[in-house]
Amino acid sequence: MALKKPLLNSSELQRTLQHPLLRPRTHLLTVPFFLLSLFLLSASYTTNSPISDNNTIIIPSRFSFSLNNVLAHAPFTSYTVLESSQSNTFSSVTAAERTRGNSTDGDSQDLDSCDIFDGSWIQDDSHETPYHHGSCPFLDDTFNCFKNGRSDYEFLKYRWKPHGCQIPRFDGLKMLHMLRGKRLVFVGDSLNRNMWQSLVCALRASLKDKSRIYEVSGRREFRIQGFFSFKFKDYGCSIDFVKSPFLVQEWRVVHNGGVPQRETLRLDMIQASKSQYYDADIIIFNTGHWWNHDKTKNGNYFQEGNHVYERLEVSEALRKALKTWAKWVDTTVDSTRTRVFFTGFSASHYRGGQWNSGGKCDGERQPITNESYLSAYPWTMGIVEEVIAEMKTPVFYLNITKMTDYRKDGHPSIYREPGFSDNKGHRMVQDCSHWCLPGIPDSWNELLYSTLLIAYTNFMSSTNY
Incomplete structure (x- = not known):
């Protein structure tokens, strides 16, 4: 038809x-x-x-x-x-x-043309997160703001509303049904880990028997190790995370005597993984935040082949690294079975300094409402878009940048795990980059779910089921 x-x-x-x-x-x-x-x-x-x-x-x-x-x-x-x-x-x-009729739960899906990432945050006291705070045992303390003392819940009472359409409510059982027999892998930095844990917790909440999900290694600390895999027994699917903040390989330059001289970033090598993921059904990549990291600022951190650059602009290094990633995807990933996503830059909201220089975001209770206060579009995403434009593999771009820029109220700030101090070791470093869970990354996964559900509705209507 x-x-x-x-x-x-x-x-x-x-x-x-x-x-x-x-x-x-x-x-x-x-x-x-x-x-x-x-x-x-x-x-x-x-x-x-x-x-x-x-x-x-x-x-x-x-x-x-x-x-x-x-x-x-x-x-x-x-x-x-x-x-x-x-x-x-x-x-x-x-x-x-155009999707005809109404979707499950009464959310209108009468769509003609809609950019689901172009919208605004609407205050809705009836809005519920896909899982309740304190209910998911798989959260890092880094993201578990309520465990760390946050007591305000106002920031959870906003829902993302695209201009021109209504997105359906998240239904974890339906999403698991759509993911039956598949492997979904997040590859990237801790912002991708933020989204990964959000999805795992949201899907877990839908299970009647919570023992039917388990992490393969049995570990519960997700910040250090490089690979984790959650299995959903009754659906034969897994939701995995591979730590790769740069996407390319961190390396060590070695003296003739075998003594490590310094670390470099191999811009010409994709990062080796403890778990091969090139043949997963869905791979969701991201990078960006570590390209502003201290050790890349001086420009003498980068290597290609045996050549270590004395000076290389971080923007040029990122472009080289992303071209290495793109070549790997184009030559290694079979696009007839594997779908590739790239998640855009998630906004940070430090005021009065950066993460290591006294920057703060505590006390924020509402999203930004005036767009003139939003940040400039990140330079990292401009480079990402240029590289994706040249790829032969279809890459599905999830541009979350603007929707996150509004949400200065959603970061852990001071409500992070104890023990993080500044360079002088005498006060806590605030986290204004990651997001509390439950929180903003739940909306990213709701949009992913919405797209899957709308597609199914279209399919069913087009085949007269």
Whole structure:
């Protein structure tokens, strides 16, 4: 059955051809993201039904891909084709077709065109997080603000509302059903660990028998080790985390006598992992925060081959590292079975200094409401977008930057685990980068869930089920 309408009409196509620097940085690659969702759902709900190699949707060239690769066994027989020769542009956000009727829980999904990352935070006293504070044993103390003494709950009473559409409530059992038999892996820094733990806790909360989830190694400290895997026994799926803050390999330069001289960052090598994840069903990458780390500031930290740079700008080092990552994805990841995501930069809110120089965010109780107080778009994400634009593998870009920039009230601040002091060791360092859990990362996972659920609703309506 053919789609009821083209993926992009002429006015929407014109928006896709605008340079990303000339419009607000709230875009999301929804067309491929939407198709990804159909792929995931069709694999769970349909039998094998081959698709012709001619069934190709062409959007701006670097995101062109065969529906064979995206909808592996989807029961469609024809597709609307949209041609464009324009390259190096990011797709604006559109829905593939209008979803008819209402979704479960009464949330309207009457969508025509919607950027789910372009919206605002709405105060809603009835809003409930996917899991209750104190209920999830898998949280790092780093994110467990209520265990560490936070007593205000106002920041949990805001929900993300995209402009022009309503997102459904998170349903962990439905998401587990969509992930049945699959492996989802988060690869990146502690902000990705923030999102990973949020998702694990949200899915756990939906289980009647909480013993049906376990961490493979049995560990409960998730800050130090490099790999963790939570298994959901009844669904045959796993939600994993691989620690890789730079995505490329940290290295040691060695003297002739074998004595380590100093650490460097190998910009030409993807980080080795204790667990191979290239063939996972879904991989969610991120990086960015460590590229502002002290040890990269001087520019003499970077290495390619045997050459250690005497001086290299951090921005150029990041570009080289991301090109190494992109090459690895393009040559190693099989895009016919593995979907690749990249999560955007999560905003920090230090005032009066940075994390190691007395920066603070305690006492914040409400989101930013005036957009003039939002930060400039992070330079790191500009580089990420440039690199993704040149890749042959479809990368589904989750641009959370603006939605997090509003939420200066959601950080652990002083409510972090004891023992963190400044460089002089006499006062606590505030955490204004990570997020309390429950909290803001739950909304990131709600948007992921929404996309999957909307895609399934579209699939069901298009096949008259």
